[in-house]
Amino acid sequence: MKGVKNDISVPAQSKFDQVRKNFARNWQIYVFLLPAVAYFILLHYIPMYGVQIAFKNFFANLGIWGSPWIGFDHFERFFNSYYFWRLLKNTLILSAYQLILFPLPIILALSLHEVRNRIFKRWAQTLTYAPHFISVVVVVGMIVIFLDPTTGLVNRLILFFGGDPVNFLTSPDWFRHVFTWSGVWQTLGWGSIIYLAALSGVNPELHEAAKVDGASRLQRIFHINIPSILPTIVVLFILNIGSFMTVGFEKVLLMQNNLNAKTSDVIQTFVYQTGLLEGQYSFAAAIGLFDSAINIALLVLFNSVARKVSDNSLW
Amino acid sequence: MKRITLSDKGFDLINTIFLLVILVLIVYPLIFVLSASISDPQAVSSGKMWLWPVDITFKGYERVFANDAIWLGYRNTIIYTIVGTAIHLFVLLPCAYALSRKELMAKKLILWFVLFTMLFNGGLIPTYLVVKSMGMLDTMWAIIIPNVVGAWSILVARAFFQQSIPDQLVEASKIDGASDFYIFIRMVLPLSLPIIAVMALFHAVNLWNQYFNALIYLSDRDKYPLQLILREILVVNQMQLNDPGGSAESLVDQVKTAGLIKYAVIIVSSLPLLLVYPFVQRFFVQGVLIGSIKE
Numbered sequence A: 001m002k003g004v005k006n007d008i009s010v011p012a013q014s015k016f017d018q019v020r021k022n023f024a025r026n027w028q029i030y031v032f033l034l035p036a037v038a039y040f041i042l043l044h045y046i047p048m049y050g051v052q053i054a055f056k057n058f059f060a061n062l063g064i065w066g067s068p069w070i071g072f073d074h075f076e077r078f079f080n081s082y083y084f085w086r087l088l089k090n091t092l093i094l095s096a097y098q099l100i101l102f103p104l105p106i107i108l109a110l111s112l113h114e115v116r117n118r119i120f121k122r123w124a125q126t127l128t129y130a131p132h133f134i135s136v137v138v139v140v141g142m143i144v145i146f147l148d149p150t151t152g153l154v155n156r157l158i159l160f161f162g163g164d165p166v167n168f169l170t171s172p173d174w175f176r177h178v179f180t181w182s183g184v185w186q187t188l189g190w191g192s193i194i195y196l197a198a199l200s201g202v203n204p205e206l207h208e209a210a211k212v213d214g215a216s217r218l219q220r221i222f223h224i225n226i227p228s229i230l231p232t233i234v235v236l237f238i239l240n241i242g243s244f245m246t247v248g249f250e251k252v253l254l255m256q257n258n259l260n261a262k263t264s265d266v267i268q269t270f271v272y273q274t275g276l277l278e279g280q281y282s283f284a285a286a287i288g289l290f291d292s293a294i295n296i297a298l299l300v301l302f303n304s305v306a307r308k309v310s311d312n313s314l315w
Numbered sequence B: 001m002k003r004i005t006l007s008d009k010g011f012d013l014i015n016t017i018f019l020l021v022i023l024v025l026i027v028y029p030l031i032f033v034l035s036a037s038i039s040d041p042q043a044v045s046s047g048k049m050w051l052w053p054v055d056i057t058f059k060g061y062e063r064v065f066a067n068d069a070i071w072l073g074y075r076n077t078i079i080y081t082i083v084g085t086a087i088h089l090f091v092l093l094p095c096a097y098a099l100s101r102k103e104l105m106a107k108k109l110i111l112w113f114v115l116f117t118m119l120f121n122g123g124l125i126p127t128y129l130v131v132k133s134m135g136m137l138d139t140m141w142a143i144i145i146p147n148v149v150g151a152w153s154i155l156v157a158r159a160f161f162q163q164s165i166p167d168q169l170v171e172a173s174k175i176d177g178a179s180d181f182y183i184f185i186r187m188v189l190p191l192s193l194p195i196i197a198v199m200a201l202f203h204a205v206n207l208w209n210q211y212f213n214a215l216i217y218l219s220d221r222d223k224y225p226l227q228l229i230l231r232e233i234l235v236v237n238q239m240q241l242n243d244p245g246g247s248a249e250s251l252v253d254q255v256k257t258a259g260l261i262k263y264a265v266i267i268v269s270s271l272p273l274l275l276v277y278p279f280v281q282r283f284f285v286q287g288v289l290i291g292s293i294k295e
Helices: A015-055 A073-080 A084-100 A104-113 A120-132 A138-147 A154-160 A173-199 A204-212 A217-241 A249-255 A267-277 A281-310 B005-036 B043-046 B061-063 B068-101 B107-119 B122-134 B139-149 B151-164 B167-175 B180-191 B191-210 B210-217 B226-236 B251-292
Strands: none
Touching: A015 A073, A015 A138, A015 A281, A015 B107, A015 B122, A015 B139, A015 B180, A073 A084, A073 A281, A084 A267, A104 A120, A104 A173, A104 B005, A120 A173, A120 A204, A120 B005, A120 B251, A138 A173, A138 B005, A138 B210, A138 B226, A138 B251, A173 A217, A173 A249, A173 B005, A173 B251, A204 A217, A204 A249, A217 A281, A217 B005, A249 A267, A249 B061, A249 B191, A267 A281, A267 B122, B005 B251, B043 B167, B043 B251, B061 B251, B068 B107, B068 B139, B068 B151, B068 B180, B068 B191, B068 B226, B068 B251, B107 B139, B107 B151, B122 B139, B122 B210, B139 B191, B151 B191, B151 B251, B167 B180, B180 B191, B191 B251, B226 B251
16 A cells, blocks of 8 residues: 555565665664774774784884784793793682682671571671772771781780781782682672572572471571572682683782792783883783683683583573 | 471571671771771770770871872872763763664674673783873873773663663654654663662772772873872882971881871771762662673
8 A cells, every 4th residue: 555654564675775774763773882882992802903912022113013923932931931830820829719718708698698687687788798899909908007017906916815926918828818818808798799689589488398397497598598599609600710810910919029929929910010010012911811811711611511510601 | 387496596596696707807907997097006006996996186187188199199089980980871871772772783793792802801911002002191091991881881781771661662752753862861861870870889989999000001190099099108108298398206206107197098098988888789789680680
């Protein structure tokens, strides 16, 4: 019929026509994408393209494109250097230490979930979230204050109980513990939010049924609550693995000094030091690339393992 | 029939004690710093002050407020946070909304374009070189632009738009002749205040607390944000707090007040966020929750 437009009766359009029509009608939606697309191209994709300097000898006057290719020389130099094993070991140990403590926010969430007094629960949540809002600079500043060898609270307690003061901040033996446990202090409460949400979604009928069967509170936590939030746990675990080699190096950088470098030197701080402080751009970019390659490999590996054994995965 | 057995009571007791211990461990350092900031430095360093303030004095705060570097850093941080958050929303919201519309073509491709940046990035050095080549070194933009928006935020905001903006509403308005610009600004945004608040708060906290971008991109001290000043005072111990006029204070006194300033400066820099967040906590929690919805 003339004059009546009906999408169904319109004969099959060519793909090109469809695209053109969609664009004519909805072009403003594509404009909405422009700022974000421009940002991702300029500050993510162009740096990705710039990663090629890892395989080049970068000269500022020649630019990224014009600098000469040298293949894997920087990687070889890094792998053969005496500090390679030290950096790798420090990075892996620090990451593994943090990963071992991955269950702590889960335990806090399980415990908070059992609290019946609502006011106590609210206060406990608000107070445990607080450190999340403190900057990493202030946290390290507080570490310096509390662990000071003469005036710090911790050492005064050690003295009080008859021990010898420990200089935690310059000790390679203590660096990992101080770094990791101060991180627990800061992220414990915040990390529990997501598990608390998952717990509030547990079907109450399961608990009723278990009660009838005479299951205790602890039994119900182990046989109902934990299995119910397992998918959440798996997904967050994989996400954690994806940044395994990154180890929160902005904090490492703040806590690092010449005396504890034996354990606090990690790959990322080394990239910062050689690249930005010493200006060896190509060499540092190669080390950074090595680091993110391991991250991606771990992410893909653990994702496929998780998909096989538990049906829960990121993709 | 509810039956509270003895073992249930025992469980509650142990659980409460467990939580109280954790609460004390988390809150004690904060209370200590707060009390120390208004106590006599002598009492703090000798251990007389261990929980509540002793010999209250506000000298630390006086010194902090008399310090130009701290004021300037504070001002810079406020500017960077406000401008950065505004740009964040300007980039994030239209993009997330567009990705939530079903008439958008090549949506999968664009989503991958965004998500891939989560998986892989150029790394510290290439990013630095790009920021440098764009002429942003030593400007406010070097603090704001490199982390304008993350893929995660886009996914979260998109999920919100998909759930809470009814398709019929948009379609009906379009039939009435409204443009997408009009619909987005006059209808979608007013309906989306919760997600706008969540995203703005998350980003503002990050901007307020970050120091690393400033460390690598800024060299002009007048542009330093508060966190870099704090780093000098708290971590590097490079205090330039002595009065230039050459005060009559002895070196011992100076060291003592130096300690006092550390506590006061922690409070002054952290208090705004610590005071505000309990009131907007539900927004933060909401943000984490929307983010956890798996697609």
